[in-house]
Amino acid sequence: MEFRYSTYRLELKHTFTIARGSESVVDVVLVYFTIDGVTGVGEAAPSDRYHEDCLSIVEKIKILTFNDITDSGTLDDWLDAALPKAGGMRSLENAFDLALHDLYGKLNSESMADHFGADRKNGCMTSFTIGIDEKDKIRAKVLEAEQYPLLKIKLGSDHDKEIINTIRDVTDKPVRVDANEGWDLEQGKKMCDWLAEQNVEFVEQPLSADSLDDTAKLREVSPLELIADENCIDSKNIPEIAHAFDGINIKLMKCGGLREAYRMIQMAREREMKIMLGCMVETSVAITAAAHLSPLVDYADLDGNILTINDPFDGVKVEDGMLVLPDGAGLGINLR
Numbered sequence: 001m002e003f004r005y006s007t008y009r010l011e012l013k014h015t016f017t018i019a020r021g022s023e024s025v026v027d028v029v030l031v032y033f034t035i036d037g038v039t040g041v042g043e044a045a046p047s048d049r050y051h052e053d054c055l056s057i058v059e060k061i062k063i064l065t066f067n068d069i070t071d072s073g074t075l076d077d078w079l080d081a082a083l084p085k086a087g088g089m090r091s092l093e094n095a096f097d098l099a100l101h102d103l104y105g106k107l108n109s110e111s112m113a114d115h116f117g118a119d120r121k122n123g124c125m126t127s128f129t130i131g132i133d134e135k136d137k138i139r140a141k142v143l144e145a146e147q148y149p150l151l152k153i154k155l156g157s158d159h160d161k162e163i164i165n166t167i168r169d170v171t172d173k174p175v176r177v178d179a180n181e182g183w184d185l186e187q188g189k190k191m192c193d194w195l196a197e198q199n200v201e202f203v204e205q206p207l208s209a210d211s212l213d214d215t216a217k218l219r220e221v222s223p224l225e226l227i228a229d230e231n232c233i234d235s236k237n238i239p240e241i242a243h244a245f246d247g248i249n250i251k252l253m254k255c256g257g258l259r260e261a262y263r264m265i266q267m268a269r270e271r272e273m274k275i276m277l278g279c280m281v282e283t284s285v286a287i288t289a290a291a292h293l294s295p296l297v298d299y300a301d302l303d304g305n306i307l308t309i310n311d312p313f314d315g316v317k318v319e320d321g322m323l324v325l326p327d328g329a330g331l332g333i334n335l336r
């Protein structure tokens, strides 16, 4: 199987700030597998939070070969052979996983939604994310996001109430809150009580990932559902966090691809947990891949491509907030 890769710098429309820090550009790695002139594309958007970066990924992949992967193998054979070559870097595992799913789908004329039994009729709405910012900028961003019926607001700073009040001056749209590990138990209790009066749908990762006991205590008293993000990397985490959270946020860059994401969906459903699909800042390659699973989940937050100004790909579209999947085989994406 032929393999190549390239790097790409995504530029953000606005500097994006969360409880952990800010970014205005994001470097991603694109990988390509080819059989008989048919090419599948995948993407790694590495995150500091998980100690991954583009440089380490390139160092890793520039010496890799995939000659041991036979073109005639099954998709699972390909994934089993390719993913361990990522050396544990989940965003790189994801890049391999997406490229191989895309290639498999194209060779078999099957879209990934069909592959995973996701019925397009059960479309999912995506939220649009507003990062932490000054009052005036938040107001401007909320107005700019007029076409998105659902907002996700980043909190976990010293002026959380001020941020919500600023938003509520401009719109009464339902809001999802992501604290990105920014609160302690006492703050979490106060904020969840207060946010429950502010047309907030749920709270994502209120406490730090190593405060699972406190998160379980918060869940007992919180009027709002708690969704695990930093506490839920892959399917192995689900049994150990199910008592502390009402749901999980699945991200391809954390879990290592569509195969693992689908496993997480099944495990969360068995435990009657809510399921959200999230993202990093990514091109339409990874966003579209995640969107193919969106008919299977409760909440989507797949706006990482919309936050950029130079996405090189076309894929999933957002119409009145709803994710609209492309028709083509595989991931169904095209170069712009």
Ligand SMILES: [Mg+2]
Binding pocket: 178, 180, 204, 205, 229, 230, 249, 278
């Ligand atoms: Mg989050």
